[in-house]
Amino acid sequence: MIHIDWRPNKNISKPLYIQIVDYFKEKISSGDWPVGSSIPTQRDLARKFEVNRSTIVAALDELKAEGILEGRGKGGTKVINNSMTLLSNIQPNWQSYIEEGIHIPNLKTIKRINELEFDTSFIRLSTGEASPDLFPTEKMEIVLKEVSRNINNLGYEEPKGMLYLREHISKFLKKYGIHVSASSILIVSGAVQAIQLVSMGLLQTGSTVFLEKPSYLYSLQILQSMGMRRCGIPIDEEGIQGNLIPKYIKKNRSSILYMIPNFQNPTGIVMSQRRRKELIEICQKEKMPIIEDDVYRELWIDKPPPDPLKSLDKNGLVLYVGSVSKTLSPGLRIGWIVGPEPVIDRLADIKMQTDYGSSSLAQLTVGKWLETGLYEEHIGYLRKQLYIRRQVTIDLLEKYFSDIATWKIPSGGYYVWVTLKDPIMMYKLFDEACKIGILLYPGYIYDSNHNQNLRISYSYASMEELKEGLYRLSKLIRKLKGR
Amino acid sequence: MIHIDWRPNKNISKPLYIQIVDYFKEKISSGDWPVGSSIPTQRDLARKFEVNRSTIVAALDELKAEGILEGRGKGGTKVINNSMTLLSNIQPNWQSYIEEGIHIPNLKTIKRINELEFDTSFIRLSTGEASPDLFPTEKMEIVLKEVSRNINNLGYEEPKGMLYLREHISKFLKKYGIHVSASSILIVSGAVQAIQLVSMGLLQTGSTVFLEKPSYLYSLQILQSMGMRRCGIPIDEEGIQGNLIPKYIKKNRSSILYMIPNFQNPTGIVMSQRRRKELIEICQKEKMPIIEDDVYRELWIDKPPPDPLKSLDKNGLVLYVGSVSKTLSPGLRIGWIVGPEPVIDRLADIKMQTDYGSSSLAQLTVGKWLETGLYEEHIGYLRKQLYIRRQVTIDLLEKYFSDIATWKIPSGGYYVWVTLKDPIMMYKLFDEACKIGILLYPGYIYDSNHNQNLRISYSYASMEELKEGLYRLSKLIRKLKGR
Numbered sequence: 001m002i003h004i005d006w007r008p009n010k011n012i013s014k015p016l017y018i019q020i021v022d023y024f025k026e027k028i029s030s031g032d033w034p035v036g037s038s039i040p041t042q043r044d045l046a047r048k049f050e051v052n053r054s055t056i057v058a059a060l061d062e063l064k065a066e067g068i069l070e071g072r073g074k075g076g077t078k079v080i081n082n083s084m085t086l087l088s089n090i091q092p093n094w095q096s097y098i099e100e101g102i103h104i105p106n107l108k109t110i111k112r113i114n115e116l117e118f119d120t121s122f123i124r125l126s127t128g129e130a131s132p133d134l135f136p137t138e139k140m141e142i143v144l145k146e147v148s149r150n151i152n153n154l155g156y157e158e159p160k161g162m163l164y165l166r167e168h169i170s171k172f173l174k175k176y177g178i179h180v181s182a183s184s185i186l187i188v189s190g191a192v193q194a195i196q197l198v199s200m201g202l203l204q205t206g207s208t209v210f211l212e213k214p215s216y217l218y219s220l221q222i223l224q225s226m227g228m229r230r231c232g233i234p235i236d237e238e239g240i241q242g243n244l245i246p247k248y249i250k251k252n253r254s255s256i257l258y259m260i261p262n263f264q265n266p267t268g269i270v271m272s273q274r275r276r277k278e279l280i281e282i283c284q285k286e287k288m289p290i291i292e293d294d295v296y297r298e299l300w301i302d303k304p305p306p307d308p309l310k311s312l313d314k315n316g317l318v319l320y321v322g323s324v325s326k327t328l329s330p331g332l333r334i335g336w337i338v339g340p341e342p343v344i345d346r347l348a349d350i351k352m353q354t355d356y357g358s359s360s361l362a363q364l365t366v367g368k369w370l371e372t373g374l375y376e377e378h379i380g381y382l383r384k385q386l387y388i389r390r391q392v393t394i395d396l397l398e399k400y401f402s403d404i405a406t407w408k409i410p411s412g413g414y415y416v417w418v419t420l421k422d423p424i425m426m427y428k429l430f431d432e433a434c435k436i437g438i439l440l441y442p443g444y445i446y447d448s449n450h451n452q453n454l455r456i457s458y459s460y461a462s463m464e465e466l467k468e469g470l471y472r473l474s475k476l477i478r479k480l481k482g483r
Numbered sequence: 484m485i486h487i488d489w490r491p492n493k494n495i496s497k498p499l500y501i502q503i504v505d506y507f508k509e510k511i512s513s514g515d516w517p518v519g520s521s522i523p524t525q526r527d528l529a530r531k532f533e534v535n536r537s538t539i540v541a542a543l544d545e546l547k548a549e550g551i552l553e554g555r556g557k558g559g560t561k562v563i564n565n566s567m568t569l570l571s572n573i574q575p576n577w578q579s580y581i582e583e584g585i586h587i588p589n590l591k592t593i594k595r596i597n598e599l600e601f602d603t604s605f606i607r608l609s610t611g612e613a614s615p616d617l618f619p620t621e622k623m624e625i626v627l628k629e630v631s632r633n634i635n636n637l638g639y640e641e642p643k644g645m646l647y648l649r650e651h652i653s654k655f656l657k658k659y660g661i662h663v664s665a666s667s668i669l670i671v672s673g674a675v676q677a678i679q680l681v682s683m684g685l686l687q688t689g690s691t692v693f694l695e696k697p698s699y700l701y702s703l704q705i706l707q708s709m710g711m712r713r714c715g716i717p718i719d720e721e722g723i724q725g726n727l728i729p730k731y732i733k734k735n736r737s738s739i740l741y742m743i744p745n746f747q748n749p750t751g752i753v754m755s756q757r758r759r760k761e762l763i764e765i766c767q768k769e770k771m772p773i774i775e776d777d778v779y780r781e782l783w784i785d786k787p788p789p790d791p792l793k794s795l796d797k798n799g800l801v802l803y804v805g806s807v808s809k810t811l812s813p814g815l816r817i818g819w820i821v822g823p824e825p826v827i828d829r830l831a832d833i834k835m836q837t838d839y840g841s842s843s844l845a846q847l848t849v850g851k852w853l854e855t856g857l858y859e860e861h862i863g864y865l866r867k868q869l870y871i872r873r874q875v876t877i878d879l880l881e882k883y884f885s886d887i888a889t890w891k892i893p894s895g896g897y898y899v900w901v902t903l904k905d906p907i908m909m910y911k912l913f914d915e916a917c918k919i920g921i922l923l924y925p926g927y928i929y930d931s932n933h934n935q936n937l938r939i940s941y942s943y944a945s946m947e948e949l950k951e952g953l954y955r956l957s958k959l960i961r962k963l964k965g966r
Contacts (some may be wrong), residue, residue, distance in 0.1 A: 002824060003666030031799015032667050034823045082798065091798045091823075092772045096738060102709060103683040106832050118641045132636035141631045148627040153615035154814030158601045184515050189672070189838040196837055200708070202898040220836055225683070226585060254580060289575045315565065315574045316514015318880060329636030331843025340517045340574075341485060346581045349589050352597060354679055355672040355705055359842040360814025423963045469856030 002033060002040060004048040016051055017058035024063055028082055036095040039069060039077040104221035109430060109445055116439055121194065123469035126439040127460035128265070128414055129330050134385055134459075136328070144367045150368075154360050159348035161187025161336075162363040168370040169322075169336050176297070177311030178320065178338065186344045188351065189333040191295050191359045194321045195258070196222050198291060201350045202343070203228055207257040210248070210288075212240045214446035216451070217258050227352040232447060235264065239271030242279035249286055256289045262305040263296040263413025266446050266455040270411060273306040278304070290318045295335070298327045300378050300412035301387050312317045316340035324366055326414070327379050334358060334366045380435050386412070393458040393466055400474035404481070405454075414459035420452045424480050432476055440470050484525060485516060487531040499534055500541035506571065507546055511565055519578040520559040522552060534811070545796035587704035589762065592913060592928055599922055606952035609922040611748070611897055612813050617868055617942075619811070619861045626851045630844070633851075637843050642831035644670025644819075645846040651853040652805075652819050660794030661803065661821065669827045671834065672816040672841045674778050677804045678741070680707050681774060684824070686711055691738040694769075695723045697929035697936070699748040700741050702918050715930060722754025725762035732769055739772050745788040746779040746896025749929050749938040754892060756789040763795050776804045778818070781862050783895035799823035807849055809897070810862050817841060817849045832854045868897070876941040876949055883957035888937075889963070897942035903935045907963050915959055918955070921952050 007025045008016055027033045039045070042060070043297050046053040060077065063069040072079040082091065085436075106114070113126050162165065166182035173180065188194045195217070201211070205227035211217045213232030223230055231248050238258050249255060259279075261271040271279075283290050294311045310320035316339065323335030337347060351357060369375040393416060394409055407418045426442045433440060443453030461469060487504045491499055510516045522528070525543070529536040543560065546552040553563040565574065566569075588594070596609050606798075643649065649665035656663065671677045678700070686692070688710035694700045696715030706713055714731050717724050723742050732738060744754040766773050775792045793803040799822070806818030820830060834840060852858040875897060877892055884890075892899045909925045917921060926936030944952060 003664065005664050005666070029797055030662070031796065031823045032663065033914065034799045034825060037825055092770045092800060094772075094823055094826050097685040097772070098825065100687045100737065101829070101831045101833075102687055103686045103836070105829070106836060114642050114832075117639075127639075129638050130639070135636045137635050140634055140637070144627055144631040144634070148521070148624045151623055151627070152620050154616070154623070154812040155612050155616045156600075156610075156813045159597050179513070179516065181488050189842070191838070193838040201584040202580040204583045204585055222836055241783070254583065287575045289577075289580070313514065314512060316517045316577070317575060321838070329637040329837070330639045333838065333840065333842040340514045340577055342517060342520055342581060343577050346584070346588070349594060349597075350584075350586045353589060353675070353705055354588070354815065355676040356813070358814065359816040359845040360812075361848060362842040362844050365844060372758075379862060410608070 002037065003075040004045075006049055008051075017055045017062065020049060020051070020055065020059040021062045021333050024059070025313075027067070028068060028079055031091060031219060033079055034091050034094050035079050035082055036093075039079065065204045070260065074179045103225045106221060106382050107219065109442065110219060112434070113439055113441070116434065122434075122437050122439050123214050123441050123465045123472075125466075125469050125473070127457055128326070129460055130326070130382065131460050131462065133380060133462065136374075136381075139369075139378060140329075143365060143372065146368045146372065147365050150364065151361075157187075157357045157360055157363065159352050159357070160185065160344065161269065161348075161357060162360060162367065165334075165363045165367040165370075166336075168432050173320075173322075173338065174369055177307045180338050184338055184341050184344055186337045186339075186348050186351065187358050187363060188335045188337055189355070190325055190330070190335045191293055191321050191323050192220065193333060193351075194293075194337045195291070197222070197337070198256070198319065198356070199223055199226050199228060200354075201347050202289075203254060203256065206251065206253060208248075208253055210245055212259055212264060212267075214266055214443065214450045214451055215258070216260065219441075219445045219448050235267060235269060237269065238275045239264070239269055240275075240279070242275065242282045245282060245288075246286060249288070256291060257283060258291045258293065260293045260296065260311060262294060263299060263410060263415075265296070265413075266415055266441065266443070266453070267417045268410035269415050270305050276306060276309050277312060280309055280317065283317055284315060288317075291321060292318050293321045295321065295323045295326050295339075296413045297322070299383070299386060299414065301383060302411045305412070310338065317341055319343065324369070324375070327382065328366075328369060328375065332362045332366055333364050337461075347378045355455075363463060377435060386414075389458045389463075389466075392444050392463055393456070394468070396467060397468045398457075400470055404474065404477055414457050416456045416458065418454045418456055420454070420477065422481050423452060424477065426451045429477065429480055433473060434482065436472055436476060438473055438476075440473070484519065487528075489532055491534075500545065501533060503534070503538065503542040504545045507542070508551070511551060511562055511814045514564055514574060517574050517577050518562050518718075519576075520562045520901075522562065524559075535584070586708045589704060590702065590928055592925065593702060594923070595917070596922055599917065605917075605920050605922050606948045607943050608939050608952050608956070609924050610940055611809070612943055613809070613865065614943050614945065616864060616945065617855075620862075622852075622857045622861060626848060626855065626857060629855065630848050633847065634844075640670075640840045640843055641844065642835050642840070643668065643827065644831075644840060645843060645850065646732070648817075648846045648850040648853075649819075651850050653933055655853055656803075656821065657855060659694075660790045662823050667821055667824050667827055668835065669820045669822075669831050670841050670846055671820055672838070673813070673818045673820045674776055674804050674806050674810050675703065675819060676834075677776075677802075677820045678703065678774070680820070680830045680833055681739070681802065682706055682711060683707050683837075684830050685737075685772075686739065687737060689736060689932045691733065691736055693728055693738060693740040695742055695747060695750075695935045697749055697926065698741070699743065699929060701930050718750060720750060720752060721758045722747070722752055723758075723762070725758065725765045728765060728771075732771070733782075739774060740766060741774045741776065743779065744792060745774045745777060745922055746893060746898075747783060748896075749780070749898055749924065749926070749936070750900045751893030751896050751898050753788050753893065759792050760795060763770045763792055763800065766800055767798060771800075773801045774804060775801050778804065778806045778809050779896045780805070780843050781810045781865070782869060782897065784866060784873060785894045789954045793821065799826075802826065807852070807858070810865065811849075811852060811858065815845045815849055817845050869897075872941045872946075872949075873899075875946055876939070876953070879950060879953045880939075883953055887957065887960050897940050899939045899941065901937045901939055903937070903960065905964055906935060907960065912960065912963055915963065916956060919955055919959060921956055921959075923956070
């Protein structure tokens with residue numbers, strides 16, 4: 001995605017199109033836009049440079065004449081030469097490095113959302129994050145004052161993370177019935193990193209990862225990049241159907257189960273107490289470890305969910321993952337993994353080789369949130385706000401979507417999982433929604449079989465935006481259905 | 484590494500050894516110490532529990548009698564059963580998960596240092612980090628006040644990181660002759676993560692990574708874990724001998740060069756201007772990209788080093804890596820990669836899949852350090868302090884080491900690379916140094932051929948500790964030599 005930071009220079013007499021040619025040459029000769037880069041369409045360029053399309057056409061013609069760019073029309077325009085230095089073909093062939101690198105790129109839909117979320121004109125029904133309105137500015141000021149009073153060194157931390165924070169997490173987890181010492185806790189930079197560390201540290205090429213179908217984990221490429229197999233297990237109203245797992249287990253192949261027991265992403269389902277017990281029994285019998293991703297636990301609206309699987313686990317079966325991203329702020333990038341000590345030691349060692357630990361400043365800050373009790377206080381406030389937001393969203397869905405879709409009212413979390421009644425081209429819907437300024441996650445990124453679903457987040461957009469966004473979206477769906 | 488947080492309960496009449504047995508059972512039954520875990524030696528346990536060795540012997544005998552532990556003597560004692568739950572062999576076989584996981588564990592020496600550095604009784608001649616004495620507490624308070632005034636949301640950031648920080652880095656880099664826009668910069672959690680992202684994003688199994696011999700990069704396992712080949716190129720007083728690279732390049736195999744041009748880790752060498760130009764030419768001819776790890780640049784003591792290779796690079800050949808870890812604080816975990824936009828886009832995408840970006844709090848904080856000019860001010864102070872520390876260290880080396888070792892006076896950075904005159908068993912030296920409370924990095928972790936070297940850091944220990952540590956170390960070397 002080429003970024004344009006050009007401004008016209010009004011102090012020189014050079015025509016605008018030549019100024020743009022010079023800007024292209026500078027970007028290309030510095031290697032910022034290497035040979036092989038795609039140039040946006042004329043329309044896009046006109047918008048980005050804030051000039052008439054005819055000016056862009058003149059500039060591109062000039063660059064093509066000089067043999068720097070090539071192509072037009074459907075195939076797109078590309079940088080083919082770096083002729084200013086008369087050293088064409090000298091750059092490394094970055095494109096082949098990019099294409100052959102081990103890690104699989106994000107799904108295109110996700111890449112696009114990741115970029116467009118920073119265009120403020122969009123209504124974000126996509127974002128799994130609390131609205132800026134809900135950010136506890138004043139409490140954060142109090143905490144940062146505490147932090148700056150306690151900061152007299154900010155070095156590398158122990159491999160498992162700052163002891164002060166781990167001790168507070170250990171205390172905090174007791175309220176869910178999880179009793180572990182600080183030495184069984186590893187601080188990580190959010191739940192995604194927890195998954196990455198487990199895949200690099202405990203799994204191998206060919207390992208099987210069981211997961212809910214649909215699941216957030218289908219939207220990440222880390223497992224596939226490392227050559228692991230994903231095996232989806234259906235989910236019903238009580239959660240993942242654990243009894244189906246044994247028949248998929250292959251002998252001589254290590255496996256692990258990843259699941260989100262509370263307010264599952266994307267379906268919002270809460271696993272029943274009965275199902276939790278059953279799942280622990282099944283996994284014990286199969287000697288299969290579980291990654292319990294519990295980052296949504298605190299976001300209950302109606303009543304607290306049952307205790308974690310980890311609290312039922314007497315055999316070190318469960319790696320329990322939590323974070324403050326959904327409750328306080330994803331920008332802190334602080335989460336944790338709880339598990340048997342040798343496993344935590346192993347993951348800590350890999351974390352050290354990966355990024356040398358999470359930010360001490362962020363660790364200290366989260367520790368203070370916990371210690372002062374402001375964390376619990378803020379969550380209480382957040383729950384009340386989510387109650388209101390959920391109500392508004394359900395009311396809007398009833399008003400605009402009742403003829404075209406169904407949904408279950410989530411008892412917590414951030415998302416409503418909407419099922420369209422009639423088939424529709426979801427790629428098309430996503431695309432058209434972008435064009436009218438609405439971002440949402442289509443079901444197919446969570447599982448290709450759920451391509452008639454939308455994940456609608458009620459946590460981020462303002463009330464006004466929720467109203468406007470859902471109204472526009474419902475109109476768009478009706479329009480596409482008609483085709 | 485089993486962690487003991489046991490305290491005797493004086494309010495109950497149970498003998499101490501039974502209390503210790505109960506503690507073991509709790510740890511084992513909860514899965515914290517799973518079947519297969521090694522138990523420390525009796526002496527270690529006595530120290531950790533702060534009881535007599537006879538109490539430990541009694542407790543271990545009891546646990547063995549119950550069939551929970553097994554073994555003694557050289558082979559060590561292990562957890563073999565989890566009999567309290569009468570569900571033995573129910574846990575997953577964590578040991579095989581750990582052993583078969585993709586990522587190679589850290590070298591034992593490094594693991595040991597990573598752990599022992601948090602034992603305050605040690606003199607740390609190992610640590611590549613500025614001393615707590617040098618931490619700018621007051622300036623950090625000012626900056627955090629600024630931060631808390633500007634914090635009204637702390638969400639996920641753009642894939643490349645916070646624009647505000649990238650813009651300030653873009654401005655800062657101009658002083659080295661690096662002219663890039665914010666869109667060519669990716670924020671990372673330190674230089675180690677930069678290496679990890681490059682290896683996952685641009686390299687493949689079988690790729691060759693050229694590096695200095697010796698090099699810090701030899702101490703990391705990330706490349707080997709991903710199946711990449713490392714190829715060491717000798718380094719002389721002017722830096723890496725780039726002219727030797729072409730003969731090692733294999734056709735049809737992608738390759739990249741990793742190097743530290745300034746105050747190289749571990750040798751302290753600064754690459755000459757002449758060598759820089761030559762290297763750029765060679766790599767251009769070979770179309771081989773360069774990772775320029777320049778985290779030590781600002782730590783010059785005598786005079787600023789030549790401009791970065793990146794400033795000579797007109798063809799997008801160089802990925803330039805910097806960070807605030809060595810200059811300000813490693814605990815912020817903020818660094819950056821500068822490179823061609825499509826490459827930065829690729830690495831940003833993988834970073835999103837790895838940890839969803841670096842801490843926004845830390846990014847905002849580093850941005851404020853740059854914006855206020857306090858960063859430059861602090862570096863000026865740091866340089867003066869490093870001048871003093873280097874002087875003290877060189878004086879001490881002359882006093883205690885002149886008969887047993889040689890060294891070059893570094894013109895900046897944190898390290899003196901000491902070469903012992905007579906061969907010595909370096910594993911033994913490391914081990915014995917640990918026993919007398921001294922931590923240092925032996926040369927073999929940077930290259931197996933440099934096993935008669937020590938990396939002595941003068942940045943971390945206090946003046947008193949430097950004196951005491953170097954004195955004790957010189958005595959130890961003489962003692963081991965005599966054997």
